[in-house]
Amino acid sequence: MGRHEDEDDDHAAEEEQGEERPASTVSTESLLAASVDVEEEGAHGGTQSSHRLLAYSDALLSIIATVMILPVAHTKMEDEKELDENLQLLLGTKMAVYLMTFLIVTVAWAAHIRLFQVIVRIDDTLALLNLACMMLITLLPYTFSLMATFPSHILGILLFCGCVMVIGVIQSVIVLYAFGRPFLLQDQIRASEDHSVYKRHILKVLLRVPLMCLLAGLCSFFCYQLSYVLLALVIFLPYISRGVLWCRDKLLGPVEEDPEQVMLYSFLPSEPLSKERVEAFSDGVYAIVATLLILDICEDNVPEPASLQQRFNNSLVAALGSYGPEYLAYLGSFATVGLLWFAHHSLFLQVSRATRVMGLLNTLSLAFVGGLPLAFRLTHELPRAALRDERRAVQASCVLVFGAGVFQLATWVAALQGGGRQTLRPAVRYGGPEHIFMLAKLALYPAVALAAFLLTCVLSRFSVTIFHLMEIATPLAFLLLRLMVRVALALLRRLFCPQRRQPENGEENITSRVQFNPLII
């Protein structure tokens, strides 16, 4: 996979530009000869659009990001036992591991996006290198959970650091390979005179992580606590360095930065993030989370023929009836995840370009979404007797739904920053009805979850009933949302601008609307 393969490529690149050779000019005989001649031509051979490679990588990464929710999901819960302290501790630890691996994988994903915003075309070698990189990333959650389970064994640390280092080395090879073939790079860099400035900058950023991991690995032989500090630094380094820069800017005034370089590997909050990849990754997470419970149901809830005879007197209806709570949990979580996806979909329809801050907020929303199926399952399966635990499970579900919804809302608010000039489609930048519908869509779940949470505090006896009502009411609310918003707007208009009914009074009308506008945006 070195320099050698450059000469082996061929002329597929021409198709990328959409050129159609007229059939008559391509004589069958000339093509065999071409297989040899092309080498001498030095054509940019075998290059392909990277679109599908990235879609596949996003699918893999979204599965991997959510994988550590499974140990939480499958924690044994005895029917008779209450949700005791030990179990809560265990669940808490596993939840923490899930959140951390989610964060780590999304950091790897963000690095992958950065890399392939620089390299916009691929060839076979890059595709294979990327697959190798993906394979190593899939190992990260496992090595991390080893590390979390055995914090004092250095093997976990070494494996984790080893993985990160190899990933860094492969990514550096990808960068070197791509800069050796500038036609693979994005236009801005390709057009610039000196590639090596970019190359050095990117390699410097890329290699920082494996080098710190090497240090952490070496440290673990002497003092493993120090390794953890170093690893935490690796993950939060971009945030820390941005924070320091931000403080400096606030104190000393903003520093002029090179406008060309600033947008690549800059870790600025406004650094662009491929919108397509944010969507693809989110779709993957929503899809895997929506089907997580059905995976279990398909596997576990088909009764054994033998037990059907013994326990249920050969009645399939009775046997399936005993699984009732699990079906309910599935339907509830699918509907919630589906509708959250729907809100996300509506949100990104209005977004023209994503930024790093939006990506971060979106990631946080997804992390909450990942926990939903479990919370729902807990809510539906806990024995009716244990009142306090039941309420706690319902409240945990409400918190997760609230978190997922609120961070979606925050993504929207972040997109509105600076008037949305760089992030939103023109028609939604300046308020208007689409704004209100979007706000209503995004605020529906947080509002409902908050209301349910508060209600369970007051009426703890009916917490499960409240939860079921929420599950049924929210999809209906989505169907009727436009109607509801319209009615609410009409009411508001009645209250604030009664002149509206006589549209002839042009001047007066406009001023009243100006007063009203700040209220709804």
Added chain:
Amino acid sequence: MGRHEDEDDDHAAEEEQGEERPASTVSTESLLAASVDVEEEGAHGGTQSSHRLLAYSDALLSIIATVMILPVAHTKMEDEKELDENLQLLLGTKMAVYLMTFLIVTVAWAAHIRLFQVIVRIDDTLALLNLACMMLITLLPYTFSLMATFPSHILGILLFCGCVMVIGVIQSVIVLYAFGRPFLLQDQIRASEDHSVYKRHILKVLLRVPLMCLLAGLCSFFCYQLSYVLLALVIFLPYISRGVLWCRDKLLGPVEEDPEQVMLYSFLPSEPLSKERVEAFSDGVYAIVATLLILDICEDNVPEPASLQQRFNNSLVAALGSYGPEYLAYLGSFATVGLLWFAHHSLFLQVSRATRVMGLLNTLSLAFVGGLPLAFRLTHELPRAALRDERRAVQASCVLVFGAGVFQLATWVAALQGGGRQTLRPAVRYGGPEHIFMLAKLALYPAVALAAFLLTCVLSRFSVTIFHLMEIATPLAFLLLRLMVRVALALLRRLFCPQRRQPENGEENITSRVQFNPLII
């Protein structure tokens, strides 16, 4: 979700056409008023590109298609026990259930593609209806596996038929809704004078399936065997009816068909199939299959701190060493699935339009891919002592790899049908070096699997060694493929066209290449 919401939509459609309103003309005041005025304008409001909805649906469907592999994967295999007759029977049944559900879900997926090739734009109502439809499709594997486990209980049949019927009804509602808003339809239908011809044809095809399921459900009360015959008819009906038509054409000569209608819901082998959706679905299957083993590893192979103390003398290295075979199985299956994806990716880069036959062959290839992780696991986990079983596991793996590869090759051959005029990119239609590389890429896995299979028959003692060699050699072969093909071509050229070394003899040269060409295409 009836007629009423039509009026509730707004003017987002304008953005779809990429119009950018200059900022100065959009006064903030005028936008609130717009929220009312738009209703009267009757704008095609709230329509959106269906791209992301379809991507999400494909992600859900690909997970659901592969879900029934999990019960096969998690069939308990005792360490000491041989792969006895009972277990084989159980595995065989579960494998059959997996293959059937895969087929059923892909039939539902094909119906979904057909539907959204007619409806090319969506609005909020359609998005929500589609989510409801998806939820019901996710229940299909479960109801089918109930039916397979308890063939004589009619509840399974009723649930399955009920699901299919509700899906059919929702899809009919989607069709009626979309035909009520022609701007959602594809251009050809929108431009035609009489929509109702299309509407009637599509509804007729759509409702055939739920009606037959209704019949099957009713039959089950009298004679459940008849229900199964009817359900089998539902799945194979398009194939049967096409087969009958094909026979008629062969016997009586081809019948002229209406060229406009022929391409929609025609079930012709050349009916177009959205290439993007075939790719998205395949990506989903490859991604979930590649990560299936790591899901298990993350969940099961983190040793308990207590057992680490007891069994392994607190040595994490020893504990992880005992999981060695599972890591090997993961790496082997990830690499194989990854490289099969790579071959698939290269194949579809050359395809400009997919047809129904290609889709079917691709689905068969994916069904084999779905079985790979299990076969690999079996191969790596079976006790070394049981020589015969081990060989059988290795051979099963070889058969699966061979099947996955051969159907990819068949997809390529199907794309070449008729000179590839409608299916391939211009530059690869007429042979040439890209053809040879493509053939080599696609033929590599079937050839290697076949060779390994034959070798294990002769050298059954070394079957596992052969398998490991195959796992290591194939990725290397992919890296060196272009080199190898080039060397092979050069050798062939030496043998068949020795004149090639003097390119001055123009005329002679070409004739020799003409002779040679049929050999390599």
